[in-house]
Amino acid sequence: MSDAIELLSTLVGFPTLSRHSNLDLVDFVESYLAGYGIASRRVYSADGGRANLYATIGPMDRGGICLSGHSDVVPAEGQPWRSDPFILTRRDNRLYGRGSADMKGFLACVLAMAPRFIQATRAADARPVHIAISYDEEIGCVGVRGLLDELSRDQARPTGCIIGEPTLMRVATAHKGKSAWRCQVQGQAAHSSQNHLGVNAIDYAAELVLFLRNQGRLWRNGENDTRYDPPWSTVQVGTIHGGSAVNVVPDRCEFDFEIRPLPHTHHHLLASDLGHFARGLLPEMRQVAGGADIRLEQQSEYPGLRDDGSLDELKQSCAGALGQASFDSLSFGTEAGLFQQAGIPTVVCGPGSIIQAHKADEYVTVEQLALCQAFLGKVVGC
Secondary structure (H helix, E strand, O other), rough: HHHHHHHHHHHHHOOOOOOOOOOHHHHHHHHHHHOOOOEEEEEEOOOOOEEEEEEEEOOOOOOOOEEEEEOEEEEEEEEEOOOOOOOOOEEEEEEOOOOOHHHHHHHHHHOOOOHHHHOOOOOOOOEEEEEEEEOOOOOOOOHHHHHHHHHOOOOOOOOEEOOOOOOOOOOEEOOOEEEEEEEEEEEEEEHHHHHOOOOOOHHHHHHHHHHHHHHHHHHHHOOOOOOOOOOOOOEEEEEEEEEOOOOHHHEEEEEEEEEEOOOOOOOOHHHHHHHHHHHHHHHHHHHHHHEEEEEEEEEEEEOOEEEOHHHHHHHHHHHHHOOOOOOOEEEOOOOOHHHHHHOEEEEEOOOOOOOOOOOOEEEEEOOOOOHHHHHHHHHHHH
16 A cells, blocks of 8 residues: 555656646656566657557457556646645545546556566466556547557457546446537627627627527436436536727637537537527628638547446456446546447546546545555456
8 A cells, every 4th residue: 555655646746737748757657667577668649748658567469457547637726725736645544636536546556556467467378467548638538549549450459448537446337428619709809989890709609608508408408317417418618718808899709618418419419509500690790890700619529438238247347346236327538438439348447536636635545545456456366
């Protein structure tokens, strides 16, 4: 346990914000594994500033279990932390730090178990253990796609994967997907006393935001799936920017929104419906300004995780290791759906709670780390 906590302290100390370099963390993990004779390989981002790391413990000519997590974390700036978010701080049995739950706690447990994994994979018929660490998961599961493309050319791919997102060490076999969009409204500036000569981009953006809000209400009162919390598809506007001064008609406004749909729903129609609604606003806008426009651009998308027959063997093995009789479904997204699309059966199970993630004083408990290590030992057979 002390090894896992020490490793977690080191990992938290790397401020691996999304879109920032994670190479210091990758260097550390690669060196740590090399100390046990474990070779790693990197799959870099296009600009070379970030990398996925992939290592195999045991035989290379057969598939085995993959233990996967992302290295990036969300910003802590502006949040009311009681201690430095990038210095692991223990208070009672809680370990505070950015990424402690989401999801460096899982990575620390995996790395701490490396010596035991080596022992477990020495038998002639042993299956290997693969360790995968990705980048830029928090901004749309960006980095892992390159890693999965690399693995598709391997002689032996993993036969199953555990994504260690925080689930309070409950096995989850399904989760919602997500798509993120940006809407840009181009109006025309004017003096506020002559606002009839301008096109107020914020006004029209507000109509579009209200359209999305009303759609969210329809979904809430429509199809429900009680496996999820909340049990309906959701849409949310997360950021909005526009205007320069109260006495200037704003000529630009943009907002970002996300859709988290239930599986098997036609969520993609929302973007086309919003586009249709936007086109209905353009004639009025262009009566004043011929260059007025509304543009809709998808920023990211990743699939949900489906609980289908391909997961049966893996989920029963994981549930048996935890004494779990039922399986959870998650409202947040992970890289699991992408692994599943690549033909690798995948479940989600890791220490900590998603309720603690992305906010001030994020923490994971010592008990959760201990439970994670015991779980990994049983799944691998060590």
